[in-house]
Amino acid sequence: MTEPDWRTQRDAGRWHVGIAGAGAIGTTLAVRIARAGHRVGVLARGATLDVIRQDGLHLTDREGEHHVRVEAGAAGELGQPDLLFLCAKAQDLLALVRSARPMIGPDTLVVPVVNGIPWWYFEGEGGRHQGRAVRAVDPDGALKDLVPLDRLIGAIAYITAERMAPGVARSFNPLKLILGEIDHRPSDRLARTAAMLTACGIHTQASGRVRDPLWTKVIANLSSNPLSVVSGATLQDIYGDPSLSQIARQMLSEALLTAAAYGARIELDPASLLAMGAGMGPVKTSMLQDFEKGLPLELSAICEAVIELAELQGLSMPLTRNIAILARFKSDSALRAAAGL
Structure with a gap:
């Protein structure tokens, strides 16, 4: 270059x-x-x-x-x-x-x-x-x-x-x-x-190694943002509630495996990331705030691109894919309703 x-x-x-x-x-x-x-x-x-x-x-x-x-x-x-x-x-x-x-x-x-x-x-x-x-x-x-x-x-x-x-x-x-x-x-x-x-x-x-901190942030967003849209939950509940935190942990695992396949060095381990998220309190993710404002969501970059990269490595992200599908459906339905369609 x-x-x-x-x-x-x-x-x-x-x-x-x-x-x-x-x-x-x-x-x-x-x-x-x-x-x-x-x-x-x-x-x-x-x-x-x-x-x-x-x-x-x-x-x-x-x-x-x-x-x-x-x-x-x-x-x-x-x-x-x-x-x-x-x-x-x-x-x-x-x-x-x-x-x-x-x-x-x-x-x-x-x-x-x-x-x-x-x-x-x-x-x-x-x-x-x-x-x-x-x-x-x-x-x-x-x-x-x-x-x-x-x-x-x-x-x-x-x-x-x-x-x-x-x-x-x-x-x-x-x-x-x-x-x-x-x-x-x-x-x-x-x-x-x-x-x-x-x-x-x-x-x-x-x-x-700019892709290392890139993956760290992507994984944090991936494990919280789409789930917040589906559930309406804050970071405190996504990472602290026993039922939701199980989903967040599994999404973390899927994303960490994908990042590892690309040689990324992630700064935070899953337990630390979960604890950090839970400690942020009743904060709404930016994606949930966008959903509540009737704005389009960043699902393509935060979810669908990660799934694409996983597939290139022969990996599947079944839970992440399903949560992303639900978030996309919920967002698209709300946008259509707002437009009177």
């Missing part, structure tokens, strides 16, 4: 950062980066664009209240930044990338901040599936065509944020990112990106 020439204001310590997706995560990143003195451009439209242009962005976090002014507009108005964050739900990513494509210049690093198995999983990893598409998340290979692989940085976000209104977000937990080159090689661009973000108050780790 060839690194782009670092020729812009990065060398002077001031970066030009683009944010595509002005939701909770995008707003949080934009505010933290802008208040550190970097130039930030936010891709937005409609009412959100009007609010950002008129009143800027607002973030409430552990350090207090923050208000920043940023550039905002369509992709053609924002130029080509040094670093572009793609902040979207997996099912919305393709449309976002198409809108943001003019922002990807010859030196732009692209960081997708998306849950689940990414479309680039088999790129740069050198295994027997090298270059294969993950059909659950990129069935036509459109994402692969739109985002240059040599510009891509893998990311796992541990940022709990809530969008309160257009241009307004809050987050009361520590902000953490893990970044890594998708071919697992160390690079200057990775180290410098991580250092810049950490200086902005977003603790960022540069990983030499």
Whole structure:
């Protein structure tokens, strides 16, 4: 993977950062980066664009209240930044990338901040599936065509944020990112990106094996999110209730076996993950919150892509598949009812 020439204001310590997706995560990143003195451009439209242009962005976090002014507009108005964050739900990513494509210049690093198995999983990893598409998340290979692989940085976000209104977000937990080159090689661009973000108050780790923390988060989401939609249960009950925790543990086992087949090194053992989940209290998963708001769910990236990867290794995930089917049916039925169909 060839690194782009670092020729812009990065060398002077001031970066030009683009944010595509002005939701909770995008707003949080934009505010933290802008208040550190970097130039930030936010891709937005409609009412959100009007609010950002008129009143800027607002973030409430552990350090207090923050208000920043940023550039905002369509992709053609924002130029080509040094670093572009793609902040979207997996099912919305393709449309976002198409809108943001003019922002990807010859030196732009692209960081997708998306849950689940990414479309680039088999790129740069050198295994027997090298270059294969993950059909659950990129069935036509459109994402692969739109985002240059040599510009891509893998990311796992541990940022709990809530969008309160257009241009307004809050987050009361520590902000953490893990970044890594998708071919697992160390690079200057990775180290410098991580250092810049950490200086902005977003603790960022540069990983030499980015798929390991990726699997850790995917497994945590897989064992809780679809089950929360089916049951309506909180994390406390999913991992602490004797009946539900049995289901969660079995889904964990299926996912861990799949991750192991791909050589992943998982940081948490099942007992620790269950205890951690139960200790989070009566918290609704993000997927359950989306279901209750009548929004589409991230089942393709969090569940169906993992099942696809398992099948490539000759493994089955029967319980995970059934829970995902139930969650998909429940979500689709609710969306049809809301549409009057």
